[in-house]
Amino acid sequence: MKGRFTPKVVTANDLRLGDVVYLTANDRWSRHHHEAELIEDEAHAQLRLIHAAAQKLTVVGAYLADAKAGPNGPEPTHFREEFRTRGPSNYPHGKQAELN
Amino acid sequence: MYSYSDFDEAFVRERVAQFSQQVERRLDGSLSEDEFRPLRLMNGLYLQLHAYMLRVAIPYGTLNPSQMRQLAYIAETWDKGYGHFTTRQNIQFNWPKLEDVPAILSALADVEMHAIQTSGNCVRNVTSDHFAGAAADEIEDPRPVAELLRQWSTDHPEFQFLPRKFKIAITGSPNDRAVTKAHDIGLRMVRNSAGEPGFEVIVGGGLGRTPMIGHTVRDFLPKADLLPYVEAVLSVYNTLGRRDNKYKARIKITVHETGVEEISRMIEDRFAELRPLFGGNDQKLLAEIEEAFAPPAFKVTSTEAYDAFYKADPVFRAWADTNLTAHRNAQYAIVTVSLKAHGATPGDATAEQMRVLADLAETYGHSELRISHEQNVILPHVHKGDLPAVHAALHKAGLGTANVGLISDIIACPGMDYCALATARSIPVAQEIATRFDALKLEHDIGPLKIKISGCINACGHHHVGHIGILGLDRAGVENYQITLGGDGTETAAIGEKTGPGFAYDEIVPAIERIVGAYLEHREGPEETFLMAYRRLGMAPFKAALYDAEGDRDAA
Numbered sequence: 001m002k003g004r005f006t007p008k009v010v011t012a013n014d015l016r017l018g019d020v021v022y023l024t025a026n027d028r029w030s031r032h033h034h035e036a037e038l039i040e041d042e043a044h045a046q047l048r049l050i051h052a053a054a055q056k057l058t059v060v061g062a063y064l065a066d067a068k069a070g071p072n073g074p075e076p077t078h079f080r081e082e083f084r085t086r087g088p089s090n091y092p093h094g095k096q097a098e099l100n
Numbered sequence: 101m102y103s104y105s106d107f108d109e110a111f112v113r114e115r116v117a118q119f120s121q122q123v124e125r126r127l128d129g130s131l132s133e134d135e136f137r138p139l140r141l142m143n144g145l146y147l148q149l150h151a152y153m154l155r156v157a158i159p160y161g162t163l164n165p166s167q168m169r170q171l172a173y174i175a176e177t178w179d180k181g182y183g184h185f186t187t188r189q190n191i192q193f194n195w196p197k198l199e200d201v202p203a204i205l206s207a208l209a210d211v212e213m214h215a216i217q218t219s220g221n222c223v224r225n226v227t228s229d230h231f232a233g234a235a236a237d238e239i240e241d242p243r244p245v246a247e248l249l250r251q252w253s254t255d256h257p258e259f260q261f262l263p264r265k266f267k268i269a270i271t272g273s274p275n276d277r278a279v280t281k282a283h284d285i286g287l288r289m290v291r292n293s294a295g296e297p298g299f300e301v302i303v304g305g306g307l308g309r310t311p312m313i314g315h316t317v318r319d320f321l322p323k324a325d326l327l328p329y330v331e332a333v334l335s336v337y338n339t340l341g342r343r344d345n346k347y348k349a350r351i352k353i354t355v356h357e358t359g360v361e362e363i364s365r366m367i368e369d370r371f372a373e374l375r376p377l378f379g380g381n382d383q384k385l386l387a388e389i390e391e392a393f394a395p396p397a398f399k400v401t402s403t404e405a406y407d408a409f410y411k412a413d414p415v416f417r418a419w420a421d422t423n424l425t426a427h428r429n430a431q432y433a434i435v436t437v438s439l440k441a442h443g444a445t446p447g448d449a450t451a452e453q454m455r456v457l458a459d460l461a462e463t464y465g466h467s468e469l470r471i472s473h474e475q476n477v478i479l480p481h482v483h484k485g486d487l488p489a490v491h492a493a494l495h496k497a498g499l500g501t502a503n504v505g506l507i508s509d510i511i512a513c514p515g516m517d518y519c520a521l522a523t524a525r526s527i528p529v530a531q532e533i534a535t536r537f538d539a540l541k542l543e544h545d546i547g548p549l550k551i552k553i554s555g556c557i558n559a560c561g562h563h564h565v566g567h568i569g570i571l572g573l574d575r576a577g578v579e580n581y582q583i584t585l586g587g588d589g590t591e592t593a594a595i596g597e598k599t600g601p602g603f604a605y606d607e608i609v610p611a612i613e614r615i616v617g618a619y620l621e622h623r624e625g626p627e628e629t630f631l632m633a634y635r636r637l638g639m640a641p642f643k644a645a646l647y648d649a650e651g652d653r654d655a656a
């Protein structure tokens with residue numbers, strides 16, 4: 001499998017609130033992972049990351065996170081990213097409360 | 101209680117004003133994140149997984165009721181109605197918005213609190229025995245010295261850019277409740293042959309990636325020499341400490357690489373240079389601070405109510421047996437209020453609970469509160485006659501759990517539910533262990549047992565010194581928990597030993613159950629605690645219980 005690119009999404013934290021956001025294909029920052037642009041090409045991923053990192057007044061700490069295609073859009077593959085889509089497990093705080 | 105000087109007040113206010121402007125400049129784009137990050141960290145503001153987090157220092161764990169009420173107010177006004185007490189005697193707010201932080205800092209300054217030096221490569225919040233000033237076994241209250249160290253280290257020009265962060269812990273008792281042997285400098289009060297109080301100075305302890313028990317560099321340091329001596333230690337470290345490699349930058353590595361003898365010699369040499377430069381002003385200041393820490397006017401009245409309740413009420417008795425500690429005044433007791441209700445998040449208190457605690461401290465506790473590194477709240481001075489009333493009020497507020505020192509009194513760091521550095525969750529593991537052993541109704545039979553859980557190798561949950569330590573790791577994209585046994589954070593400090601391969605998230609609670617089962621089976625009697633049994637038996641029976649379980653099942 002060497003050399004095969006794992007699909008990515010661009011994710012960051014919102015500058016003002018600190019909550020998790022995802023870059024969409026039409027250059028919005030969404031609170032929902034499934035609205036993110038699923039990037040399947042490495043060069044494109046780098047371009048999108050540079051684009052994200054330049055938005056200093058909107059987001060902090062943009063990075064590329066592994067993801068995979070799902071029925072409703074991209075899904076996280078690692079448990080850390082999965083937790084980031086929801087919020088903490090000890091209280092119904094964060095996205096799991098705010099987005100429902 | 102100690103009150104800030106005008107200098108402190110002006111300094112803290114100035115920092116709040118500076119930070120307000122820095123936040124504004126970040127929000128209007130004149131500061132980039134790279135420029136802003138060190139500034140926000142200097143003020144205790146982190147960016148975590150789901151939100152910002154503000155860490156507020158509670159120097160030597162001491163709070164008065166109005167400070168506790170202010171924390172409640174902040175939790176309600178700018179956060180989600182609760183706060184999280186940490187293993188470094190800090191409180192963390194998990195959900196502040198960036199633009200609200202200046203207002204929070206200003207609210208803190210109103211009650212003489214701040215978030216300065218809770219981050220960065222400086223001397224961090226000095227931690228202390230949470231029973232300081234009250235414990236029956238104490239030589240002297242260590243907090244005046246802690247306060248002296250706080251004043252000396254705050255904004256000290258030479259020590260703002262150390263090779264790495266620097267943590268000092270201090271205890272006035274021979275029984276070490278402040279984990280002094282796992283700090284960069286640990287100070288343990290002892291008496292010399294003439295009966296004078298001084299300090300055993302322990303250097304180079306620490307947990308994290310390379311856990312080490314500190315080394316004694318001075319058996320007895322006269323109290324008056326403390327500040328120049330600590331400065332000598334820092335000065336040697338500042339020169340020798342490695343700035344080339346973050347993982348080798350803590351003083352524990354410096355001590356390890358230089359050798360205890362050589363570094364002791366260097367400290368003594370530097371001390372000889374520094375000592376004459378301290379003209380006695382530090383001692384004058386210390387004397388003033390000591391006055392401010394004078395013990396409260398203890399009342400003298402009947403303790404009958406306590407005796408009657410103790411006899412008549414089994415719920416009160418269970419609580420008294422686990423949550424009270426001997427006070428230096430025989431009519432008084434030290435109350436540890438458990439923030440570990442079974443199934444709750446260790447160390448969390450709601451705004452409502454903070455207010456109840458503040459009220460109780462005011463009414464029954466000489467207006468003193470403490471936060472322990474074990475993430476509980478202490479009422480250090482409660483007259484025994486008032487204990488039934490205190491217990492009833494705590495019980496009503498969901499704070500009456502009788503489990504201090506037992507298996508459900510777990511230390512857990514925030515782990516991957518909050519912390520950006522985490523490799524696995526720790527809070528739900530703590531919740532499930534506590535719930536499980538509560539359901540088994542076994543914890544009072546099991547007796548003293550400290551479980552400590554960290555969500556990554558940084559070891560904020562002190563897992564290395566837990567009788568049972570649990571470390572959450574990421575193994576090939578799955579949460580995996582490594583167990584250590586036999587750790588000890590007291591004067592008989594030891595680093596726990598790994599049992600073997602780790603356990604998956606859904607296997608960790610059953611694994612802990614098997615360890616406890618092995619202990620109950622092999623102990624000589626209830627007087628032999630888990631730690632004593634481990635020291636007598638070694639790893640073998642626990643390993644067998646952990647890893648041969650499948651074989652046993654086949655044989656059965």
Ligand code: SF4
Nearest residue numbers: 513519522555556560
């Ligand atoms: S031990 Fe790791 S996961 Fe836990 S609080 Fe510290 S840095 Fe975060």
